[in-house]
Amino acid sequence: MPVLCKAGCGKNAMLKRPKTGDALCKECFFWAFETEIHFTITKGELFKKGDSVAVAASGGKDSTVLAHVLKTLNQRYDYGLNLMLLSIDEGITGYRDDSLETVKQNRDDYEMPLKILSYKELYGWTMDEIVAQIGRKNNCTFCGVFRRQALDRGAAMLNVKCIATGHNADDIAETVLMNILRGDIARLKRCTAICTGSEGTIPRVKPLKYTYEKEIVMYAHYKKLVYFSTECVFAPNAYRGHARALLKDMEKIRPTCIMDIIYSGETMAVKEEISLPSQRLCIRCNFVSSQEVCKACVLLEGLNKGLPKLGIGKSSKAKKMLEEYNAKQKSSLEEAIKDINDECKKNNCVSKGKVCRSSYKSNQSHTAQVNEESHSKMDTCCNGQCSEKLNTENETNLKVQVLLKEYGLSESELNGQTSDKLTESCDKAQTLEMDDDDFEIDTHSTGKELIEDDDSCGGACGNIDSLHIGF
Amino acid sequence: MICRKCNSPGTLIIRKEYCYCDECFIFMINHKFRACLGKNKTLSANEKILICLSGDACSTVLLDLVYNAISLNNHKKLRVVPYVLYIIETVADNEKISNSIIEQCKSYGFPLTITNINEYNKNFFSNKEETESQNSYNSKSILSNVTSSIHRDVMMKIKQNIFLKISKELDCNTVFTAETTTSLATKLLSNIVIGRGSQIENDIGFADKRDRDTRILRPLRDITNEEIEHYIQIKEIKPAKAMHNKLNETSLQSVIKNFVMDLQENYPATISTICKTADKIGSITNNINKKKCVVCQSNLDNNDLNLTAVDATVFSRKVSLRQSGESKYNEDSQNIEENNLMFPFIYQSLCYCCSRNMSELGNNKIKQ
Ligand SMILES: [Zn+2]
Ligand SMILES: [Zn+2]
Ligand SMILES: [Zn+2]
Numbered sequence: 065m066p067v068l069c070k071a072g073c074g075k076n077a078m079l080k081r082p083k084t085g086d087a088l089c090k091e092c093f094f095w096a097f098e099t100e101i102h103f104t105i106t107k108g109e110l111f112k113k114g115d116s117v118a119v120a121a122s123g124g125k126d127s128t129v130l131a132h133v134l135k136t137l138n139q140r141y142d143y144g145l146n147l148m149l150l151s152i153d154e155g156i157t158g159y160r161d162d163s164l165e166t167v168k169q170n171r172d173d174y175e176m177p178l179k180i181l182s183y184k185e186l187y188g189w190t191m192d193e194i195v196a197q198i199g200r201k202n203n204c205t206f207c208g209v210f211r212r213q214a215l216d217r218g219a220a221m222l223n224v225k226c227i228a229t230g231h232n233a234d235d236i237a238e239t240v241l242m243n244i245l246r247g248d249i250a251r252l253k254r255c256t257a258i259c260t261g262s263e264g265t266i267p268r269v270k271p272l273k274y275t276y277e278k279e280i281v282m283y284a285h286y287k288k289l290v291y292f293s294t295e296c297v298f299a300p301n302a303y304r305g306h307a308r309a310l311l312k313d314m315e316k317i318r319p320t321c322i323m324d325i326i327y328s329g330e331t332m333a334v335k336e337e338i339s340l341p342s343q344r345l346c347i348r349c350n351f352v353s354s355q356e357v358c359k360a361c362v363l364l365e366g367l368n369k370g371l372p373k374l375g376i377g378k379s380s381k382a383k384k385m386l387e388e389y390n391a392k393q394k395s396s397l398e399e400a401i402k403d404i405n406d407e408c409k410k411n412n413c414v415s416k417g418k419v420c421r422s423s424y425k426s427n428q429s430h431t432a433q434v435n436e437e438s439h440s441k442m443d444t445c446c447n448g449q450c451s452e453k454l455n456t457e458n459e460t461n462l463k464v465q466v467l468l469k470e471y472g473l474s475e476s477e478l479n480g481q482t483s484d485k486l487t488e489s490c491d492k493a494q495t496l497e498m499d500d501d502d503f504e505i506d507t508h509s510t511g512k513e514l515i516e517d518d519d520s521c522g523g524a525c526g527n528i529d530s531l532h533i534g535f
Numbered sequence: 536m537i538c539r540k541c542n543s544p545g546t547l548i549i550r551k552e553y554c555y556c557d558e559c560f561i562f563m564i565n566h567k568f569r570a571c572l573g574k575n576k577t578l579s580a581n582e583k584i585l586i587c588l589s590g591d592a593c594s595t596v597l598l599d600l601v602y603n604a605i606s607l608n609n610h611k612k613l614r615v616v617p618y619v620l621y622i623i624e625t626v627a628d629n630e631k632i633s634n635s636i637i638e639q640c641k642s643y644g645f646p647l648t649i650t651n652i653n654e655y656n657k658n659f660f661s662n663k664e665e666t667e668s669q670n671s672y673n674s675k676s677i678l679s680n681v682t683s684s685i686h687r688d689v690m691m692k693i694k695q696n697i698f699l700k701i702s703k704e705l706d707c708n709t710v711f712t713a714e715t716t717t718s719l720a721t722k723l724l725s726n727i728v729i730g731r732g733s734q735i736e737n738d739i740g741f742a743d744k745r746d747r748d749t750r751i752l753r754p755l756r757d758i759t760n761e762e763i764e765h766y767i768q769i770k771e772i773k774p775a776k777a778m779h780n781k782l783n784e785t786s787l788q789s790v791i792k793n794f795v796m797d798l799q800e801n802y803p804a805t806i807s808t809i810c811k812t813a814d815k816i817g818s819i820t821n822n823i824n825k826k827k828c829v830v831c832q833s834n835l836d837n838n839d840l841n842l843t844a845v846d847a848t849v850f851s852r853k854v855s856l857r858q859s860g861e862s863k864y865n866e867d868s869q870n871i872e873e874n875n876l877m878f879p880f881i882y883q884s885l886c887y888c889c890s891r892n893m894s895e896l897g898n899n900k901i902k903q
Contacts, residue, residue: 071857086855096854103850108842244727247808249815258842274847306794313790314728318684320848320891321728321787327844327887328732331836333819335736 123166126230155190256329
C-alpha cells in the first residue's frame with residue numbers, strides 16, 4: 065500500500081529517511097538532503113561570499129556528493145563561491161588511474177576546474193620511486209605522512225580560502241569513539257569541530273558533518289551520480305576498527321546515536337590543567353607540525369640523503385638517527401647507513417608487523433571487506449594498494465541495494481528489475497552486508513598482535529591514523 | 536607462577552600477566568581502595584557515609600573493603616561511620632536478595648535502609664511537567680513502552696536521586712557507590728553515545744559534585760571486575776546477586792557492555808585508558824552557566840554555540856515536513872514550538888539527554 069510523502073506534496077513516498085524515519089518522495093528527499101547541507105553551511109558560517117574553495121576530491125561517494133551539492137547550492141542560493149576540485153595523485157602505477165578518471169568525470173559534470181597534484185610535484189618523489197628505494201614494507205608510512213600534508217600543500221598552491229572535505233556524520237561519530245578508546249584527548253576535542261585549522265594554515269570545513277552516510281549513499285544512487293568504490297585490502301587501524309564495529313551495532317538500535325555522539329563531542333571540553341601537545345609550524349616547510357621539523361620533511365630528508373628509513377619510527381629516534389648519521393659520516397658512511405637501517409627495522413612498528421595489520425578478534429579469517437566508502441576519502445588510510453571498482457558495476461551496488469531494501473518504499477523504479485529478482489539479490493546483499501558489518505579484515509596477521517595492552521600501537525599506528533587529518 | 540610481591544607460589548593471574556598469591560592479592564585490593572580515598576583527600580574524620588548497594592559482587596566487595604578499612608588499628612584506619620542503602624528494583628528474587636543483604640549488613644554491623652524504587656519515580660516524573668495525567672502513571676507504565684536505552688538511562692538517574700535523598704535523610708554528606716573501572720568504562724561510553732558527553736566528569740570521575748551538599752564518591756574506580764571476581768572467590772563471599780554477565784536485551788548500554796567485556800578480556804589496558812579519560816574531560820559550559828538540569832543536576836549547556844547537533848536535528852525534522860516553504864527556509868523560523876517537540880525544555884530546565892528522554896516519554900504517553 066503506497067504511503068504518502070510526509071512532506072505533504074501529494075506524491076507517494078519513495079523511501080524512509082535513515083536519519084529521521086520520515087517517509088518521503090524522491091524530490092522531497094533531495095530537497096531535504098540539500099537544504100540540510102545549506103543550513104549547515106550558512107548557520108556554521110563555513111564560507112564567505114567570493115571565497116575560493118577547494119573540494120578535496122577522491123572520486124569516492126562522499127566527495128562526489130559534496131561536489132555535486134556544493135555546485136547545486138552555490139547556484140541556488142548564490143553563495144558566490146569559486147569552487148574547484150583538488151585531487152592528489154600518489155604516483156602509484158595503476159592505483160589512482162580509475163579514481164582519477166572519476167574525478168575528471170566530476171570535473172566535466174559539475175563544470176569545476178580540477179587540479180591534480182602529484183607527489184612528484186609536491187615532494188619530488190612518486191610513491192613508485194619511494195617504494196623502489198625502501199621496499200614495499202614501509203611505504204605505508206610515507207604514503208600516509210605525505211598524504212596528510214598533500215591537501216595543505218595543494219590548497220596553498222591553488223591559493224584557496226579553505227578546503228571542503230567529505231567527512232560525514234558517521235565518520236565523525238566513529239572518530240569520537242576511536243579517540244576515546246585510545247585516550248587521545250586532543251583529537252577527541254578537535255574531531256567534532258566543523259572547521260579546523262590553526263593559525264597560518266588553510267582551514268578545512270566539513271559541510272557534510274551532520275549528513276548520515278546512508279543518506280549520502282541513497283542520494284548518490286537516486287541522483288545517479290558516478291562515483292568510485294574502493295575496497296582497501298588494508299584494515300583501518302585496530303582502534304578505528306573497533307569503533308566502527310561498535311557504532312554500526314549501536315546505529316541499528318538507535319539511529320540518532322550518531323547525532324548524540326556528535327553532540328557529546330561538541331559540548332565536551334578538555335580540562336585546562338591537561339596540557340596538550342602544541343601545534344607549531346615546521347621550520348622547513350612551514351606547514352603544521354608537532355615537532356620542529358615535520359614528519360614529511362624528515363622523511364624527505366631521509367630519501368634525499370639516501371637514508372630512506374629515517375623517520376619511520378618515532379621522531380625522537382629520527383633526530384638521534386640523523387645525529388648519528390652526521391657523526392659517523394666522516395668515518396664510514398656505508399656502515400652508518402647499514403646500522404641505522406638495521407636499528408630501524410628492529411624498532412619501528414611497521415616492521416614488527418603491527419601497522420596495517422589490524423584484525424578484529426572475532427573474525428580473523430575473513431579476507432578484506434572494508435566498507436568501500438570509508439576508504440574513499442582522500443585522507444583515510446590506504447596506502448595505495450586498494451582494489452577499486454566503479455560503482456556502476458553491479459556487485460559494488462550491493463550496499464545500495466541493502467539500503468534500498470531497508471529504506472526504499474516503492475521498489476518498482478529500481479532499474480527495471482523485477483521485484484523477485486531484486487529481493488533475491490538483496491538477500492544476497494544482506495548476507496554480504498553482514499560480513500561487511502563485522503568487516504574484519506585481515507590479510508596477514510595471525511591475530512595475536514593486535515592492540516596489545518598498552519598504547520604501543522597507539523603510538524605507532526598514530527602515524528597511520530592521523531591521516532584523518534582534520535581530526 | 537611466583538607472586539610478584541612476596542615470591543611465594545602464586546595462586547592467580549590478573550590481566551593474563553600479573554601473578555599474586557592470595558594474601559598479597561587481598562592486601563593489594565584493600566590498599567587500592569584506601570589509596571583511592573586517600574589520594575583524593577575528601578573524607579573528614581568520623582564522617583557519615585552512605586554505601587549504596589545493588590547486591591552484586593562489586594557492591595558486596597565494597598562492603599568488605601569498608602569493613603576492613605575501619606577495622607584497622609593503625610594510622611591507615613579509615614575513620615568513617617558507614618550506613619547502607621539497598622534499593623529494590625525488580626520484583627523477581629527481591630526477597631531473597633534483600634534477605635541476603637540484611638544478613639551481610641548484620642554480620643558487618645552496618646545499619647541498613649531498604650527502599651523500593653517505585654515509591655520515588657512518581658514524584659520523579661511529576662517534577663518536570665506539570666501535567667495532571669503524568670502523575671497518574673507510575674514509572675512502570677510510563678517506561679514500559681520506551682526503548683530500553685532510554686529506560687536504562689532514566690532508571691540510573693532515578694536511583695541517583697534516591698541516593699541523594701536518602702543520604703540527606705540520614706544526614707550523610709558522602710555516598711559510596713560500587714562502580715568499578717569496568718562499569719565506569721561502560722558508563723563513559725554510554726554517556727558519549729546518548730549525548731551526555733559533557734557530564735562525564737561527574738558521572739564517571741572519582742567524585743560527583745553536582746549536589747550542593749552531598750558528594751557521590753567511587754572508591755572502586757581503580758579496581759576491575761576481574762579483580763572483584765578473584766576477591767570474592769578467595770574470601771568466599773557470596774554476593775546477593777550474580778554478577779551481570781552479557782545482557783540479552785537490545786539497548787545501547789547492553790551493546791556497550793558486551794563491547795567492554797570483550798575489551799576487558801582481550802585488551803584490558805584499554806579499559807583503564809577509557810576510564811582515565813574521565814579525569815581530563817570537562818564541559819564547555821562549566822562554571823559559566825549556573826542553571827542545572829532538574830532531572831540529573833548537570834549544568835545546562837548554553838544555547839550560544841553557532842551550530843550544534845540540536846540545531847541540525849531540529850532542522851532535519853523540519854525539512855522532512857517541508858515546514859519552511861517550498862524552496863526557501865527562514866532562518867528565524869527555528870521556532871520554540873518545534874524545539875519543544877523534539878527537545879522539550881532544553882536550555883531551560885533539562886539537559887540534552889534528559890530532554891530527549893522526555894520527548895520519548897511524552898510521545899509514548901500520547902500513543903497510549
Ligand atoms: Zn514529497
Ligand atoms: Zn605474594
Ligand atoms: Zn539532565
